[in-house]
Amino acid sequence: MNGLNKWFGRGWLSACYLFLYLPIAALVIYSFNDSPIPNLWRGFTLQWYTQLPEDRELLAGFWLSIKIAFFTACGSVVLGTLAAFALVKYRRFPGRTLFSGMVSAPLVMPEVIIGLSLLLTLVSVQRMVGVPERGMLTIWMGHMLLGLAYATVVIQARLRDLNPQLEEAAMDLGARPWQVFTLVTLPMIAQSLLSAWLLTFTLSLDDVVLSAFLSGPGATTMPQVIFSRARLGLSPSINAVATLVVLVVAIAVAFASWLIARHERERQREMAEAYRS
Amino acid sequence: MKLATRLHALARGRSAVIGLPYLWLFAFFLLPFLVVLKISVSEMETVHFKDLITFKDGTLQFAIQLRNYLFIAEDDLYFKTYLSSLKYSAIATGLCLFFGYPFAYFMARARPTVQPALLLLVMLPFWTSLLLRVYAWKGLLSDHGWAHTLITGLGLDHGLVALGLIASPGQLLNSPFSLVLGMSYTYLPFMVLPLYANLAKMDLRLLEAAADLGATAWVAFWKVTVPLSKAGIIAGSMLVFIPCVGELVIPELLGGPQTLMIGRVMWDEMFSNNDWPMASAVAVVMVLLIIVPLALFSKYQAEAQEARR
Numbered sequence: 363m364n365g366l367n368k369w370f371g372r373g374w375l376s377a378c379y380l381f382l383y384l385p386i387a388a389l390v391i392y393s394f395n396d397s398p399i400p401n402l403w404r405g406f407t408l409q410w411y412t413q414l415p416e417d418r419e420l421l422a423g424f425w426l427s428i429k430i431a432f433f434t435a436c437g438s439v440v441l442g443t444l445a446a447f448a449l450v451k452y453r454r455f456p457g458r459t460l461f462s463g464m465v466s467a468p469l470v471m472p473e474v475i476i477g478l479s480l481l482l483t484l485v486s487v488q489r490m491v492g493v494p495e496r497g498m499l500t501i502w503m504g505h506m507l508l509g510l511a512y513a514t515v516v517i518q519a520r521l522r523d524l525n526p527q528l529e530e531a532a533m534d535l536g537a538r539p540w541q542v543f544t545l546v547t548l549p550m551i552a553q554s555l556l557s558a559w560l561l562t563f564t565l566s567l568d569d570v571v572l573s574a575f576l577s578g579p580g581a582t583t584m585p586q587v588i589f590s591r592a593r594l595g596l597s598p599s600i601n602a603v604a605t606l607v608v609l610v611v612a613i614a615v616a617f618a619s620w621l622i623a624r625h626e627r628e629r630q631r632e633m634a635e636a637y638r639s
Numbered sequence: 640m641k642l643a644t645r646l647h648a649l650a651r652g653r654s655a656v657i658g659l660p661y662l663w664l665f666a667f668f669l670l671p672f673l674v675v676l677k678i679s680v681s682e683m684e685t686v687h688f689k690d691l692i693t694f695k696d697g698t699l700q701f702a703i704q705l706r707n708y709l710f711i712a713e714d715d716l717y718f719k720t721y722l723s724s725l726k727y728s729a730i731a732t733g734l735c736l737f738f739g740y741p742f743a744y745f746m747a748r749a750r751p752t753v754q755p756a757l758l759l760l761v762m763l764p765f766w767t768s769l770l771l772r773v774y775a776w777k778g779l780l781s782d783h784g785w786a787h788t789l790i791t792g793l794g795l796d797h798g799l800v801a802l803g804l805i806a807s808p809g810q811l812l813n814s815p816f817s818l819v820l821g822m823s824y825t826y827l828p829f830m831v832l833p834l835y836a837n838l839a840k841m842d843l844r845l846l847e848a849a850a851d852l853g854a855t856a857w858v859a860f861w862k863v864t865v866p867l868s869k870a871g872i873i874a875g876s877m878l879v880f881i882p883c884v885g886e887l888v889i890p891e892l893l894g895g896p897q898t899l900m901i902g903r904v905m906w907d908e909m910f911s912n913n914d915w916p917m918a919s920a921v922a923v924v925m926v927l928l929i930i931v932p933l934a935l936f937s938k939y940q941a942e943a944q945e946a947r948r
Binding site: 367371372374375378379381382383384385386388389392399401402441442444445447448451452455457461463464465466467468470471472473474475476478479480481482483486503506507510514561564567568570571585588589592593596600601603604607608611612614615619 | 653655656657659660661663664665667668669670671672674675678738739741742744745746748749757759760761762763764766767768769770771772774775776777778779781782783784785786824827828856877878881882884885886887888891892902905906909915918919922925926929933936937
């Protein structure tokens with residue numbers, strides 16, 4: 363690459379990263395702004411943070427969101443592992459095309475359509491049998507659909523890269539299929555399970571459209587509260603919440619990448635040792 | 640006994656691995672679409688929908704209503720809404736490609752040691768809340784916001800007025816401009832990541848060969864790099880375009896009254912007008928509109944997978 367090209371490249375990259383991070387920086391900085399108008403800097407304060415624990419509506423939404431996100435992440439990883447396993451290991455089974463289509467379709471299908479179709483189905487079922495009421499359970503069902511799709515993609519990518527000879531070797535040594543899975547396959551894909559869990563957790567924690575369609579009275583998630591306030595205009599309390607979210611995500615991602623880096627180093631050391639002996 | 644052994648066989652191994660996610664997706668994804676299709680041709684009665692097929696007085700009666708679809712076809716508002724949804728999504732996709740292609744290109748050509756860090760920096764905003772990042776633009780574009788100060792300071796807002804993206808200078812929020820900006824910002828990583836994956840695995844010897852045959856760097860870029868990244872361009876464009884068409888949150892927070900988006904219209908039919916059959920019909924037409932790009936997308940994905948083997 364010649365000199366001009368190199369500087370142009372660096373400039374373009376910096377501008378794009380600036381564009382990506384500018385809104386996040388603004389949210390964080392203005393969360394410390396001592397002014398009810400979030401855009402006009404007046405001085406440093408922590409008042410928006412100290413007010414958060416008194417915000418009943420937001421707090422209730424937060425706990426509901428955490429619960430739903432936890433169950434969504436767990437459920438998505440379990441079903442996603444099964445789906446990824448089916449897609450990678452079983453090349454042929456009846457309805458495979460339909461299956462792979464259904465797995466990846468929620469990734470691109472607009473959420474309003476998924477939300478509407480689930481809501482109308484729910485209402486139809488409700489009229490026939492009386493259950494389920496709209497609330498936490500139904501929001502979870504909706505989030506599971508998105509979570510399953512994302513988890514499958516992440517786990518599938520890892521499963522495809524695995525060396526099948528390791529599993530074959532275990533089987534030759536007399537391991538039963540379940541043992542092969544828990545003792546050989548599972549430890550090798552553990553890292554992708556962790557990233558799938560984290561990804562589906564944050565997805566569920568952030569979702570507003572599906573929740574809006576599927577929630578009932580008395581079940582309002584945190585994004586729904588934020589969304590309804592953001593529609594009305596700017597509010598400093600949202601900036602404070604946003605800053606906390608950014609902080610938690612940054613810590614989680616840093617921790618996960620540290621884990622992955624450590625795992626990678628260990629693997630390379632073990633491989634080097636194996637070659638030496 | 641036979642049933643018990645069957646259940647036992649089902650509970651383990653292959654059938655469970657395939658069956659569980661299969662059933663889940665069937666019940667919560669495919670079936671709901673059929674329900675929407677059914678409701679879109681039903682007539683709304685006070686509480687229940689009319690049964691589609693009834694057997695009364697010895698004759699079969701069909702009550703399939705195409706009224707909703709006819710209404711969509713005739714009413715100017717729906718046509719305009721679909722058109723403007725497609726238009727704004729296309730503009731956002733174009734902007735993402737324009738800024739995202741060089742972004743992915745320079746990322747893929749950066750030193751291998753810094754590439755993981757660059758990649759992580761693109762993923763990080765994707766992990767933080769979309770809703771909060773869209774909300775942040777509301778602040779940036781309103782009076783005294785950083786972006787507002789920058790754009791009006793440089794006088795760029797007069798250009799935006801000339802392009803028809805904002806109504807008057809200084810009025811950045813709640814306009815086609817803020818809508819398109821919000822969508823491009825949100826979906827930029829969706830464009831960059833597939834493009835990066837594609838460009839990073841390109842065989843650089845092809846460029847050397849092009850140079851040996853006398854191509855300048857620019858010609859080699861257009862005749863070798865760009866055609867080879869076609870799959871990445873298509874995948875990225877689909878990943879941006881399709882969710883934009885049905886977007887609800889961004890138009891609600893950043894779009895103004897004159898920016899018609901189909902997701903919002905469907906929402907209004909559902910929750911403000913309580914016209915479920917109409918909302919369903921709007922959804923069905925929306926699915927039909929995006930099924931063509933979706934089919935193209937999965938075709939290219941399948942081809943890319945084949946090529947990898």
